Amino acid sequence: MEKAVVVFSGGQDSTTCLLWALERFDNVETVTFLYGQRNRSELDSAKKITEDLGVKHTVLDMNLLNQLTDNAMTRKDMEIDESGEVPNTFVPGRNHIFLSFAAIFAKGIGARHIITGVSETDFSGYLDCRNNFIKSLNLTLNLAMDHPFEIHTPLMWKNKSQTWEMADEMGKLEYIRKHTTTCYNGIIGDGCGECPSCKLRKQGLDAYLAGGRAHV
DSSP: OOEEEEEOOSSHHHHHHHHHHHTTOSEEEEEEEESOOSOTHHHHHHHHHHHHHTOEEEEEEOTHHHHHOOOTTTOTTSOOOOOSSSOTTOOTTHHHHHHHHHHHHHHHTTOOEEEOOOOSSSOTTOGGGSHHHHHHHHHHHHHHHTOOOEEEOTTTTOOHHHHHHHHHHTTOHHHHHHHOOOOTTOOSTTOOSOSHHHHHHHHHHHHHHHHOOSOO
16 A cells, blocks of 8 residues: 655645645655744644545644744744845755655655655745755655655646646645635735735636636
């Protein structure tokens, strides 16, 4: 029986990946990381979604990460600034650490498949969302634990419009729109409409809807 672990935040991308995994693997579990993120309501979304889908959900405390770096994702007193080459919402090493701990968790439950919602198309300048990083880390994890891990990135080459299309093809567009949390200000669903994450999400949805839905 093939087991898989989804790195799960309760947001649009990770929920789309969870649904993708449920269509492909016999046994799927999720792992969510608590690292002092400003949009803590995503944890509420993660809990509700996994309950709705009947998926085991484990939350791991990674607040040490919050002690090591200053960024707008974990510091509510910092204004979000995306004007630089790398936005100040970038958390250095986050995906590296999360995927490494997800791999330890996966090996412990006898799983070798790890799914993450990173995308190089809509990566907002986040360095650890790039395909070459994922491939490199996959090899490193295999060597470090002598385990045949396979990191899956279903959204790697998709923009937000294509991600909405993928959700719609699985019959879950409205569910994802209503129950996921992408907003930096923690507003569930369509969010605040003002933060960079909400704008990217809405632009993708508008573009997809304008092109015609797969399921009406």
